[in-house]
Amino acid sequence: MQGLLVGGLYALIALGFTVIFKSSRVLNLAYGEQIVILSYFLHWLLASHGLPGWLGILIILGCGAGLGYAVERLAIRPLLGQPFLALLMMTMMLGFLFKGLVSLKWGGETYAGPFTPDYTWGESIRVNPAHVYAFGAAIAVFVLLFFLFRYTKIGLAMRVVASDHTVSQSLGIRVRQVYSVSWIISGVFAAVCAILVSMVWSIRPVTGDIALGKGLPVLLLGGMDSIPGALFGGLAIGVIESLATQWGPEYQEMIPWAIMLLILVIRPWGIFGERRIERI
Amino acid sequence: MGLPCGTYNTSPQEDMAIVRTRTQWVLLALGLAFLATLALYLPPLWVLWLITLGCYVVAALGLHILTGLCGQFSMGHAAFMAVGAYAAAIFGKEYGLPAWATLPIAGVLAGLVGLVFGTPALRIRGFYLVMSTIAAQFMMVWLLRDSPLSEWTGGYESYRVPDIVILGSRIGDVGKWWLTLAVVVVAVVLAKNIQRTSAGRRFIAVRDNDLAAEVMGVNLFRTKLLAFFIGCCFAGVAGWLWAHAAVRSVLVGQFQFDTSLKLLGMVIVGGMGSTTGAVMGAVLISLADMVTTSYISPAIGESFPELAGVVSHSLTLIVFASVVMFFIVVEPRGLYYRFLRLKLFYRLHPFSY
Numbered sequence: 195m196q197g198l199l200v201g202g203l204y205a206l207i208a209l210g211f212t213v214i215f216k217s218s219r220v221l222n223l224a225y226g227e228q229i230v231i232l233s234y235f236l237h238w239l240l241a242s243h244g245l246p247g248w249l250g251i252l253i254i255l256g257c258g259a260g261l262g263y264a265v266e267r268l269a270i271r272p273l274l275g276q277p278f279l280a281l282l283m284m285t286m287m288l289g290f291l292f293k294g295l296v297s298l299k300w301g302g303e304t305y306a307g308p309f310t311p312d313y314t315w316g317e318s319i320r321v322n323p324a325h326v327y328a329f330g331a332a333i334a335v336f337v338l339l340f341f342l343f344r345y346t347k348i349g350l351a352m353r354v355v356a357s358d359h360t361v362s363q364s365l366g367i368r369v370r371q372v373y374s375v376s377w378i379i380s381g382v383f384a385a386v387c388a389i390l391v392s393m394v395w396s397i398r399p400v401t402g403d404i405a406l407g408k409g410l411p412v413l414l415l416g417g418m419d420s421i422p423g424a425l426f427g428g429l430a431i432g433v434i435e436s437l438a439t440q441w442g443p444e445y446q447e448m449i450p451w452a453i454m455l456l457i458l459v460i461r462p463w464g465i466f467g468e469r470r471i472e473r474i
Numbered sequence: 475m476g477l478p479c480g481t482y483n484t485s486p487q488e489d490m491a492i493v494r495t496r497t498q499w500v501l502l503a504l505g506l507a508f509l510a511t512l513a514l515y516l517p518p519l520w521v522l523w524l525i526t527l528g529c530y531v532v533a534a535l536g537l538h539i540l541t542g543l544c545g546q547f548s549m550g551h552a553a554f555m556a557v558g559a560y561a562a563a564i565f566g567k568e569y570g571l572p573a574w575a576t577l578p579i580a581g582v583l584a585g586l587v588g589l590v591f592g593t594p595a596l597r598i599r600g601f602y603l604v605m606s607t608i609a610a611q612f613m614m615v616w617l618l619r620d621s622p623l624s625e626w627t628g629g630y631e632s633y634r635v636p637d638i639v640i641l642g643s644r645i646g647d648v649g650k651w652w653l654t655l656a657v658v659v660v661a662v663v664l665a666k667n668i669q670r671t672s673a674g675r676r677f678i679a680v681r682d683n684d685l686a687a688e689v690m691g692v693n694l695f696r697t698k699l700l701a702f703f704i705g706c707c708f709a710g711v712a713g714w715l716w717a718h719a720a721v722r723s724v725l726v727g728q729f730q731f732d733t734s735l736k737l738l739g740m741v742i743v744g745g746m747g748s749t750t751g752a753v754m755g756a757v758l759i760s761l762a763d764m765v766t767t768s769y770i771s772p773a774i775g776e777s778f779p780e781l782a783g784v785v786s787h788s789l790t791l792i793v794f795a796s797v798v799m800f801f802i803v804v805e806p807r808g809l810y811y812r813f814l815r816l817k818l819f820y821r822l823h824p825f826s827y
Contacts, residue, residue: 221601269799272803273802273803276802276806278600278601279547279604279742280742280802280806282601282604283735283738283739283742283798283802284799284802284803286735287739287794287795287798287799287802288795288799290735290791290792290794290795291791291792291795291796291799293788293791294787294788294789294790294791294792294795295788295792296788297784297787297788297791298781298784298785298788298789298792301783301784302784403731407612410605410608410609411609414602414605444616444620444621447612447616447620448612448613448616448620448621451609451612451613451616452609452613454605454606454609455594455606455609455610455613458594458598458602458605458606458609459593459594459597459598459606462597462598462602
């Protein structure tokens with residue numbers, strides 16, 4: 195039960211990766227640090243400037259979108275058409291840059307998340323409401339994305355661009371705009387994650403590594419380009435992880451990686467992912 | 475690039491020679507002598523830096539064989555260094571083996587672990603292989619630190635490595651640098667020559683197009699695994715060197731994901747697929763690291779006392795990230811390519827070609 199709720203959080207993190215990968219085939223390894231920098235910024239806005247909570251949330255969503263756009267425009271777009279390693283390394287280095295900036299500004303300080311609930315629900319089974327919010331947000335985001343990709347024009351454009359961006363450009367789709375939009379959406383998700391993750395894990399620098407460490411296995415288990423896959427993967431990893439914890443607390447860290455290695459050997463494209471056939 | 479004026483290759487041996495003319499031999503000897511005596515007059519801080527650099531050079535050469543030659547990207551190379559370092563420490567302490575005996579054990583053990591994590595390479599490649607090496611990195615750290623194995627490796631505690639004793643006395647920093655230099659020279663010669671064997675040519679064929687290579691009769695599975703074995707052997711030897719020369723006790727924290735990325739950064743900055751490039755990249759990144767931690771950070775810490783505690787850590791990250799990003803965007807072919815261009819320009823100077 196607890197595992198399922200934690201899984202909602204993992205799914206929420208993984209969805210941010212999926213949106214970008216689905217449209218531009220770039221794995222954004224800076225995503226975890228994006229979450230960290232946004233959550234520190236949120237704390238800074240609320241604690242140091244005394245802004246009301248709702249305004250803080252609005253600003254942070256805007257900042258998330260802006261950060262996503264800036265990353266795409268400044269770092270990713272010059273590299274389009276380069277080998278994938280260059281892109282992968284670029285996003286990783288961006289993560290390092292954010293990590294360095296966060297530690298320069300805030301040091302290694304740990305803060306409690308701004309909206310951390312100080313009560314729990316339930317009598318026999320204690321449930322942290324933050325987990326429930328995260329779970330709800332994951333479901334909401336999932337539904338939103340599902341409709342976005344299925345029924346809207348930009349969603350259709352994203353799917354077309356993903357399958358072949360030369361063809362889609364010649365059909366009159368603005369590929370660059372589609373990339374920007376997907377990075378902006380993912381940036382907004384990073385902001386949502388920043389709010390919810392800071393409730394559960396509080397605001398600290400290692401959150402970025404944890405997000406990466408949970409996000410990647412979830413992503414690969416469900417399939418890189420599948421939105422239901424991210425949701426399923428998150429819940430599955432959450433449940434398996436909490437089962438493994440009963441076996442011994444030290445296994446919690448390792449189980450997601452073991453599952454990831456296993457799935458890479460058996461079914462590299464993931465459970466719900468699209469299998470790409472290599473042509474010469 | 476062409477030979478000096480008036481020198482012609484008249485036999486295949488001459489064509490294949492790495493060091494071709496007498497001037498080059500003399501320069502090489504002078505350069506080695508310079509490096510060997512470097513430790514005698516540099517301050518201790520820089521001698522230590524040189525030793526660390528040597529370890530990174532060896533590990534980066536391994537990654538260069540694996541990634542630059544064979545095209546199997548790895549983001550978990552530090553984990554194999556950890557295997558080598560722990561092999562050196564455990565075999566040296568528990569079983570009392572001398573250092574020269576633990577060297578091959580460290581290399582082979584790291585190579586074997588590399589084989590285990592390299593087997594997915596048969597089915598997956600590129601992007602997914604990177605993911606599996608990241609998983610390898612985190613699992614190795616977990617195995618050494620948190621798993622039941624940790625009773626053996628000391629878990630979170632650091633593991634004291636026995637000193638190298640020659641003629642009844644422990645070797646000092648200068649001796650350690652000579653040891654490092656010897657290992658680095660052997661590693662460079664090996665790496666340079668592996669490139670020119672039939673296995674090296676198979677690696678390059680697999681990197682350029684693995685389907686085509688398979689059609690031409692290259693055994694893909696064996697070639698990829700061989701690349702993993704050799705690359706991880708180098709990493710294991712680097713770990714051995716690290717345990718014996720750079721630090722006195724090994725700790726899992728020294729071989730984190732950050733170190734893996736640093737190694738990959740070195741290969742990228744130097745230029746994929748060239749031995750000299752890997753060495754150059756290692757020197758550049760380590761130099762940037764050293765200058766940031768020892769000179770720039772204290773200066774900033776003095777001017778802005780409120781930043782003094784964090785500036786070193788954060789500035790190292792920022793400088794490293796900036797250097798790698800700069801190279802990815804501005805010169806994706808790396809330092810070595812720039813160097814070649816410069817050499818060509820110098821040689822042809824008044825003319826453009």
